[in-house]
Amino acid sequence: MNESLHALSGAYVVDALDDDERASFEQHLPGCLDCQAEVASLREATALMADDAALTPPDSLRSSVLAGIKTVRPLPPETGARQKPEPVGTATTMAKVLPMRPRRRRIATLVAAAAAVVAVGAGAVYQPWQDNSSSTPPELSAADQVLAASDAQRHSLELDDGSTATVVRSLNQGKAVLLTRNMAAPPPGKAFEVWLQDEAGTMIPAGMMRKAGDHKLLLECDAAKATGVGITVEPESGSAAPTTQPIALFELKGA
């Protein structure tokens, strides 16, 4: 479960998030079908609340609006830019797993990216519907379907505790699974949080691992465009963004 961000859906639709939270949630939304569906349905409920508040507006408002639109040209419909993102990677374009060296740079990148999002958001045209496709791959895929997928790509790393962790991604299914074997337990009061890194370098919460041992974790949200998978140590309740350096960072290419 992606508790920390998913739980913001209600506050998001009533505009009760602060700017940072809103930016995080809007980053998360395009890749998460669960949240998209929940936001859409809660928006319908929210609209009902306004029924009970209805007040006849002054005629002057109507005249100003009608005068105003005569000077404003409606935007053209969006055409090619919004088409469904097709998985284009093939086996040959997938890079091998790289050693986990550039940890610090990655974190710096994501902080910079988050700051950029806030800055852009302040001036951008607000759209109630995110600029993501409603036709992202259907959420049918259980972990085993990903593991069995004909286009499954595997990326393994050895962790500091000597155990092995593997990310398996199916571009066709748009999903990834994290497998661990004999993983050490997280520190007391902590848990392992798994992240999908998007093209902008932002780490999106993708799941939690609270115990030692073997895991087969289906990562939340759309993994088709992810450029990496990271694991960090976080408080047990999870974090909205990494607060520690990754203990593992898988680089995925070819999305």
Place this chain on the structure above:
Amino acid sequence: MTPIGSDNADSPPGGLHSVPASTGDLAELLRLSGRGDEAAFVQLYDATAARAYGMAVRVVRDPSQAEEVVQEAFLEIWRTASRFDVSRGSAVSWILTLVHRKAVDRVRSAEASTRRDTTYHQRSQTVEHDSTAEAAQASMEARRVRQAMGSLTGVQRQALELAYFKGYTHTEVATMLDLPLGTAKTRIRDGLIRLRDTMGVGQ
């Protein structure tokens, strides 16, 4: 209701809100507006302005500021109508989302400089029920919504109203209602889910 696309842009606003367009009509009116059809936009305005204005008045309080907010929002709706996608929700929720966002932005920016000094005052005056509701236009739908709101727990309803009608963040709501930090957002979400399921929308 006049036929869609007819030239009634200058007709008087008689019968405001008395003949609410059905959901499908509104989506169609929005689509036509995106093509620059002013008559369709007028119908869209007449069908939704009372809800937009009433909600904005609740959030920003000052009627003339509410008027500005709604005007800005409707110009934005006109400009971006082609971006509405009926597969992602109803036209009315799209419209009210835009209006609400503008109303909340207005109160937050206006209060940003003074909020520090007035925190105590806000905290001590917030929770009583909003009297502007008395002026609300009665309708069957509104009565059903009121009943559905009445089925929420007290905390859910208060959290939802403070957030939606007063424009407070969930963190502020938590402080006002003496809730543990981080739980107001859960109450807001739970309340909306209950409202949604009671009213049978968004399924």
